[in-house]
Every structure is written in structure tokens, then in C-alpha cells.
Amino acid sequence: MSKFKEIKLNRFQLNVLLDEEEKAAYDYIVQEGTYCVHCKEMCTKGVDVKENFLNDMNDILIKGTCRVCNGRVSRFIEYGEFDEFSEKALRFRISIGAE
Numbered sequence: 001m002s003k004f005k006e007i008k009l010n011r012f013q014l015n016v017l018l019d020e021e022e023k024a025a026y027d028y029i030v031q032e033g034t035y036c037v038h039c040k041e042m043c044t045k046g047v048d049v050k051e052n053f054l055n056d057m058n059d060i061l062i063k064g065t066c067r068v069c070n071g072r073v074s075r076f077i078e079y080g081e082f083d084e085f086s087e088k089a090l091r092f093r094i095s096i097g098a099e
């Protein structure tokens, strides 16, 4: 599989990219599905999302801070392994001229 460019996504682009189900999964991960290496447990108060990326494997990478300790956390959502999402991501890359 060829590698893609990592693209920083704004809120609008993230919304375009994720369907309802994927948004629900995203929200769940932000709220309670991210491990904090500083707290050594899941971010029980969720993550304050600072940046979202579409990475070179067409996964979504979330970067933010833990709402408990304010430490940096990041989490991949591995959408890239799903063909449907990969195709959508590819169309998105073409639409913004960043294939």
C-alpha cells in the first residue's frame, strides 16, 4: 500500500469525512476511549482535542490533552483498514488537492 501525505483536518473537514456511525465512535473515543500515559489509566474526563489528522494510512489521529492531568495524549482510530472509509478518504484527498 502506498503512503499518503498526513493532512491536518479542521472541524469542518472532519465532519465531512466521518459519517454518523464514525462520528459516534470518534466521540466515544474522545470521551472515554483514550489511554493517558500520565494518569496510567483511561482519560476519565475525556480528551480536550487540539488537532485531528488524516495520517499516511488513512487513519484518523487525534491529538489533545487529558482533562484530568492536562498531559498530552494521542490516539489513532484505525479507519484506514476499512475499504469504504479509505475510498472516502481518497476522494477527500483529491477534493482538497492533497493526494
Ligand SMILES: [Zn+2]
Binding pocket: 036, 037, 038, 039, 040, 043, 066, 067, 068, 069, 070, 071
Ligand atoms: Zn491524564
